Amino acid sequence: MDGTRSIRAKSGTNLGGASAHNRRIMIDALRVNGALSRADLARATGLTPQAVSNIIDELARDGLVRSQASVRKGRGQPATPYQLVPEGAFAIGLQIDRHVTRTVIVNLVGDVLVQMEAKLPAGGPAEGVVVVLDLLARARKALMAQIPGAGDRLVGLGIAMPGPFGINTLYDDPWMMTAWQNFPLVDSIAKGTGLEVALQNDASAAATAERLLGAAHGLDHVICIYFGYGLGTGLILNGELYGGAHSNAGEIGMILLLAPGDDSDVEPLEHYASMASLCKLLDLDPSEPELFAMVTDAVLRGGPKLEQWMDNVAERLRRTVQVLESIFDPQTIILCGGAPRVLIDRLVEKIEPLLPSIAERARRYPERRLQAGLADPWSAALGAAAEPIARAFDPRFSAILKTA
Amino acid sequence: MDGTRSIRAKSGTNLGGASAHNRRIMIDALRVNGALSRADLARATGLTPQAVSNIIDELARDGLVRSQASVRKGRGQPATPYQLVPEGAFAIGLQIDRHVTRTVIVNLVGDVLVQMEAKLPAGGPAEGVVVVLDLLARARKALMAQIPGAGDRLVGLGIAMPGPFGINTLYDDPWMMTAWQNFPLVDSIAKGTGLEVALQNDASAAATAERLLGAAHGLDHVICIYFGYGLGTGLILNGELYGGAHSNAGEIGMILLLAPGDDSDVEPLEHYASMASLCKLLDLDPSEPELFAMVTDAVLRGGPKLEQWMDNVAERLRRTVQVLESIFDPQTIILCGGAPRVLIDRLVEKIEPLLPSIAERARRYPERRLQAGLADPWSAALGAAAEPIARAFDPRFSAILKTA
DNA sequence: TTATTAAATCAATTCGCTTGACTTATTAGT
DNA sequence: ACTAATAAGTCAAGCGAATTGATTTAATAA
The missing domain is CATH 3.30.420.40 (ATPase, nucleotide binding domain)
Known part of the structure; x- marks a missing residue:
């Protein structure tokens, strides 16, 4: 696991590391806040205006940021906001x-x-x-x-x-x-x-997609439940994706979470809560190209068999959400997936009201403990x-x- | 939540930040590896020998490290190992x-x-x-x-x-x-x-105690289940304690985890698995100064009532461990507590064999998925x-x- | 005895942030 | 309309910590 003599130590850093970090926080700040002037960036990051100026010049030279028209906002020289260059x-x-x-x-x-x-x-x-x-x-x-x-x-x-x-x-x-x-x-x-x-x-x-351009944009503590062919979670902790010791963190599809009435021979969670399970229920071939349209139709049509399946899934996910909230104390939980929009939305509806947990606090930001995220077959690729x-x-x- | 104009950005860094980090990784390396020469430290941290030399000089001036007798180990100038100064x-x-x-x-x-x-x-x-x-x-x-x-x-x-x-x-x-x-x-x-x-x-x-001087020493991905008056977990992720968005991460005492036979009105986990629950069972006053000795006696004495309680607790913790492994993919899980040694050890015994999970892999380091940690009334204070x-x-x- | 290997240091350099003075552009106040 | 105040942004010198490359020291191998 380690080098020749198995001395374990963390890596050091130097000027270059500091500089690289500062470039990144500039880009992050522009991504989260839209467009900011150099002075804004200096205040927000704690760097000196001069340092920010140099970094922004360099980013502009690299084609990653560009200036917008300057804006007058009160006394003082007008500010020149910078934005990310999409084609950067x-x-x-x-x-x-x-x-x-x-x-x-x-x-x-x-x-x-x-x-x-x-x-x-x-x-x-x-x-x-x-x-x-x-x-x-x-x-x-x-x-x-x-x-x-x-x-x-x-x-x-x-x-x-x-x-x-x-x-x-x-x-x-x-x-x-x-x-x-x-x-x-x-x-x-x-x-x-x-x-x-x-x-x-x-x-x-x-x-990662939710953080770049979805409901987790700008948040640093978010759990995304991914409802796809299987079931898993993506963990954003301290603003970074957490992978665990062996990159397998978040595999909640495998947990043996009992619901009321289950016996001890319960199957892993994703045998209930997944598109795979739904395909089985609806007797659909998962390789069917029109799968999403067919599932969407089925959900819109409804019916007792489907409602019962959704109730069961919602019951289990409600407990899962409570577990995740208790364990991670996140800002919010997002239910997203490689699953049709209507299904994700219906599930969120059915999961509510949520069980009591530490996430229940007076002033929440974001307000909702659970929200629907990106839901289409392309979200994992995105x-x-x-x-x-x-x-x-x-x-x-x-x-x-x-x-x- | 934010400053005057609610611009959200992360903090930048500079020479001082890099330097502070390098000092810390030196101390960390010495803590984990015992004693290392400057050359060892340079190799392990990726810094140049010169940089290490300067940092070690400074740490020595500050009274945080000291040199040991030099050791000959083959060809070349003998190395002078440095160690932490306990009184630093x-x-x-x-x-x-x-x-x-x-x-x-x-x-x-x-x-x-x-x-x-x-x-x-x-x-x-x-x-x-x-x-x-x-x-x-x-x-x-x-x-x-x-x-x-x-x-x-x-x-x-x-x-x-x-x-x-x-x-x-x-x-x-x-x-x-x-x-x-x-x-x-x-x-x-x-x-x-x-x-x-x-x-x-x-x-x-x-x-934190487990990481400084217990079973988690030198590990970067560890979940500590703290079995005390209540039940909680301490999360060491990427080598740092993770607190969540509002410092309440790890509160698994509140999860509603069903065991086989439970109905939906299950109580939070810590109503089963905690010293509080045990005190109730044994009809002991939790403020009793001799509580630990009395509980130790009771555990050693055994008896059907206690065994049943421990079986129930072990059943729930077994499931909890499986959930934690699936969610965090940690290197190991430690059961520690403000509880008597014998109780923690008995519980670890009873929790095994563990449920199948992603933690089951061919070559594990550490070998055990679950191990007993510090267990005495002083561990939280420590x-x-x-x-x-x-x-x-x-x-x-x-x-x-x-x-x- | 000499070559080789490794630890550790010396002196000069580099690089990115900081400091403090300065310029520019706008609004507020009289 | 003029001046003062305020804010954005730049210039140039300084600084600090790591890097670079040469050098010294001390051991073993041949």
């Missing part, structure tokens, strides 16, 4: 789902520029990776056609895939993508694209694309430390 | 429990130098704070008598108290210390002692004392940032 950076997101792969390309502010999908062959990753690389090549070509210089500003590629990683399958579970999880995907894609590649589970990706942006530009402890 | 710093810990207050004074390496307790008057905090200040004064005097210069090296005072803080009582619960929780305790103690004072819940304090040491000397993100 681009990133690719790739989602590997059970039956389909999706890719998305976003810019620095999270606008989606390209969106493409392909069916995954049944032959597993060895065949699948060819399809994936072809899809990625086509997506890049589409980006180039739209924005000629964008190729030089690609900061990385994020992959989202169901977790957990590096673990022997716990339950003999046809829903797990063991073959993909054991395939050297990151290396293959890195070699095939020449980009920096990182892998995370789909729930973490969704949380989050995957948000990850390289966050890695390159978001303030984080690891970015301050010296690089190897 | 001192900190006071204060625990406010339901019926008693305890104080502990530790040095930089966590040795306990002073240990005193006093009964809390029934009159509540207004009267109690007088008792507390008197206790603290006596403890300080005892420290001075032992180590004359220690007064100048007191880095702070930590208070541990049952949480949660800043919340309207959820359950009408005689075990909650609402009066103390609403009392301006930090200010009173700060004014009364002239020290930097910080407050945390007892579970967090216990986790943790409270460890907090100022950690705050002053442990590497953490916030220590890098510019100070207001």
Whole structure:
């Protein structure tokens, strides 16, 4: 686990680390607050105006920020606000789902520029990776056609895939993508694209998306429950995604959470609360291309069988929310997913009223303890694309430390 | 919540921040690895030997590290290892429990130098704070008598108290210390002692203690379940204590976790799993000074009533452990507490075998998923004392940032 | 005895933030 | 209309902590 002599120590830092951090907090401040003058940034970050001026000059030279028209706001010289340049950076997101792969390309502010999908062959990753690389090549070509210089500003590629990683399958579970999880995907894609590649589970990706441009924007303590084919959570703690000791944090799909009336042979939570479970109930083929439309129809149509399923899921999620609130004391919890909008909204409705917890306080910000987040088949891919942006530009402890 | 114009931004940093961080990682490295030469430190931290040399010189000047006899280990100039100076710093810990207050004074390496307790008057905090200040004064005097210069090296005072803080009582619960929780305790103690004072819940304090000198030493992802009068967890994530958005993270005592056979009117977890529950069962007065001895006796004596209680508690904790593992993916989980050693050990025994979870992996470090930690009435006070040491000397993100 | 290896230091340099004085542009007050 | 006040932003010198590269010291291997 450690180096030659197994001395454990944390990394030191230097001028460069401090500088890198300061660049990141500038970008973060502009992302969260929209547009700010140099003086605003100096006050907000605690740096001197001179330091801010230098950093902003450099960011402007790098094409990451640009000035707006100056605004008079009272006495004194008018301020020149700066904003992020959307075309300052681009990133690719790739989602590997059970039956389909999706890719998305976003810019620095999270606008989606390209969106493409392909069916995954049944032959597993060895065949699948060819399809994936072809899809990625086509997506890049589409980006180039739209924005000629964008190729030089690609900061990385994020992959989202169901977790957990590096673990022997716990339950003999046809829903797990063991073959993909054991395939050297990151290396293959890195070699095939020449980009920096990182892998995370789909729930973490969704949380990254919520933070970049969803309901978690600007919040530092948020739990995102990702209701997709499986069930997981993305943990944003202290403004950073938390992965745990082995990048498997948040796998609540596997918890054995009893509901009233359950016996001890209860199945893991995601066998109840997931799109997989719903597909089983509705006797739908999960690889069906029109799945979302069909599920949406089913939810709108309703019916006792579906209502009962939703009640059961809501009951379990209500308890899950109470557990998560008690454990994390977050600012808010977001229910998002690779699931149709109507389903997520109905579930949020049904989960309320929430159980009492420490999250019940007089003045809350945000006001709601539980809210609906992004809900469409593309949200994990979007989050995957948000990850390289966050890695390159978001303030984080690891970015301050010296690089190897 | 924010400043005048509600611009939200993170703090910047500068040379001073980098330097402060580097000092901290040196101390951390020496704490975790025992004694290291400058060359070792340079390799381990990624800093240049020259930088390490300067920092170590400064730490030595400040009386925080000292050199040992040089050691020959093969070719080349022999290395001079450096170690922490135990008398380099001192900190006071204060625990406010339901019926008693305890104080502990530790040095930089966590040795306990002073240990005193006093009964809390029934009159509540207004009267109690007088008792507390008197206790603290006596403890300080005892420290001075032992180590004359220690007064100048007191880095702070930590208070541990049952949480949660800043919340309207959820359950009408005689075990909650609402009066103390609403009392301006930090200010009173700060004014009364002239020290930097910080407050945390007892579970967090216990986790801090485990990290400084217990089973979590040198680990960065650990969950400590604190089995005391109530039940809580201290979360060590990325090497730092995580407090959540409002310092109430880890309050698992309040979760509504069903066990097989429970109906929906289950009570919060700590109504089953806590010393309070055990006292009720054994019909013991929790303010009894000999409580620990009596409980120890009872556990050793055994009996069907107690066994049944322990089985029930173990069943619930087994599920709790599985939830915590799934959510946090920690390196290990520690069951510690303000409870007798035998009880904690018996519970760990009974909780095993653990439920399947993502923590089940081929090569684990540490090997055990669940282990017993510090277990005695002083562990929260000890943790409270460890907090100022950690705050002053442990590497953490916030220590890098510019100070207001 | 000499070459090699490793620890540790010396002296000069570098780089990004800070300091304090200054310029510019606007509004408030008389 | 003029002046004072206020705020944004820049200039240039200074500073501090890590880096760089050469050097010294002390051990073992050949």
